[in-house]
Amino acid sequence: MFHVDSEVGALKQVILHEPGLAFxxxxxxxxxxxLFDDVVWVSRAQEEHREFQQVMRDRGVTVHLLHDLLAETVKYEQAVAFILDRILDVRQPHMGPALTRATAGVLADMGPDELATHLLGGLNKRELLEALGEHRTRGARSLGLELMPDDGFVLAPLPNALFTRDTSCWVYDGVSVNPMMMAGRKRETVNYEAIYNFHPMFAESGAHRWIDGEAMAPAAIEGGDVEVIGNGTVLVGLGERTTPAGVEILARRLFRTGSARRVIAVELPKARAYMHLDTVLTMVDRDAFTLFTGLDRRHLRSWTLTPGAHQVPEITENKDFFDAIADALGLDRVRVLQTRQSSYAAEREQWNDGSNLLALSPGTVVAYEVNEMSNRMLEDNGIEVLRIRGDQLGRGRGGPRCMSCPIERDAA
Structure with a gap:
């Protein structure tokens, strides 16, 4: 039922996360x-996100909201136990056994909707004490709680859950539940593991599990670095959030089932401005990619991984990154679309995710309206651009592709 066979084929179903308590x-x-770059006007961010949702619904895409999926998941006791066992650890510096026990009791007593809200939005000391009420002696006194200010977090908020692509990405007939590089995002992985393990929509789907969350750590891979370009090929960026070990493990598992035949890994600068592959390069049509102006296509170092002996991928360095992509897609060449602009304009549009585009079908993409020059360039090259507001959503440095996790997409 669930599969993602391309980067630009007709999008059928997607997971999004509307900003809430964490914001x-x-x-x-x-x-x-x-791990956020700015504070956010929450009600405006919610307006912008609902417009984003509506653009997709208007094009026939079924939208699933992360909060709803999580609330439906934690109706099952085994799902709650799974999550609490992984997010509450006596070894965390502020926890210890007393606070761990008290927090577990409070969370387990919550209804599904409230629990999902706090798993995503965090839990502070004041909320914990109010929930404990007259039962504050449920656990012994906690040094961590004594030292914590009233608005201190027992569970930190997860504002980056907005970017549903990173933590969970579908690759052909399976899903990768990704071990996140940054400590502030690791709990996101647990939420998705629970959803895919226990939610009725996914539990019996029969989909492969390419990566199974934190079991792969400290190797890391994030969905913003993974692009399913079709014809059995996957692009993966090697920047600050994805490790070489993560790429090789993913490739080996894809090759083992025959779900993919080729993985092309490309080196990225290890800087926040190039956080993921999709911040600088996305596929916008069957033969076209947009590339950030600040990158020289001739100097992109890349390697092709193919099935090798003893389940160890064979690795070959490519002479030209885009020639390797064209060969993988069975094309003579691919179009590389770059905006002609000054270095100042390029840096501004990179800051606003001008290259982070979500394709709804071949040649139709969703983009932030603020990136005027990049959007005009795309239209001049025959790409339909569906513009959305992103003044508030973009403050976390993520665009439409970052904010979407396709779970069903046709081949191009």
Whole structure:
């Protein structure tokens, strides 16, 4: 039922996450720790996200919201036990046995909707104590709780859950539940593991599990670095969030089932501006890719991985990255679309995710309206651009592709 056979084929079903409690808890003082670049006007961000949802629904895409999936998942006791066992650890610096026990009790007593809200939006000391009420002696006194300010987090918020692509990505007939590189995002992985293990929509789907969450750590791979370009080929970016070991493990598992025949890995600068492959390159048509102006296509170093002996991928360095892509797709060449603009304009549009585009069908993409030059360039090259507002959504440095996890997409 669930499969993603291309990057640009007709999109049928997608997982999104509408901003909520986690966004309300972003402040200038905690945004860096929570891996966000700015605070957000929450109600406007929600408006923008609902417009994003509606663009897809208008094109026939079924939208599943992460909060709803998680709330439906934690109706099952085994799912709650699975999550709490993994997110509450006495060894965490602020926890210890007393606070771990008290927090587990409070979360387990919540209804499904409330529990999903706090698994995504965090739980602070005041909320914990209010929930404990007269039962505050349920556990012994906790040093961590004594030292914590009233608005301190027992469970930190997960604002980056907005970017559903990174933590969970479908590759052909299976899903990769990704071990995240940054500590502030690791709990996102547990939520998705629970959804895919226990939600009725997924539990009996029969889909392959390419990567099974934190079991693969410290190797890391994130969905923003993974692009399913079709014809049995996957592109993977090697930047600051995906490791060589992550790429090779994914390739080996894809090759083992025959679900993919080729993985092309490309080196990216290890900097936040190039956080994932889809911040600088996305596929927009069967034969076309948009590439950030600040990258020289001639100097992109890449390797092709193919099935080898003893389940170890064979690795060959490519002479030209885009020639390797064309060969994998059975094309004479691919179009590489870059915006002609000054270095200042290029840097601004990169900041606003001008290359981070979500294809709804071949030659039709969703883009932030603020990237005027990039959008005009795409239209001049025959690409239909569906513009959305992103003044608030974009403050986390992620665009339409980042904010979407396709779970069903046709071949191109």
């Amino acid at each position: 309300e808890r972003l402040t200038p003082g905690n945004k860096d720790e929570l």
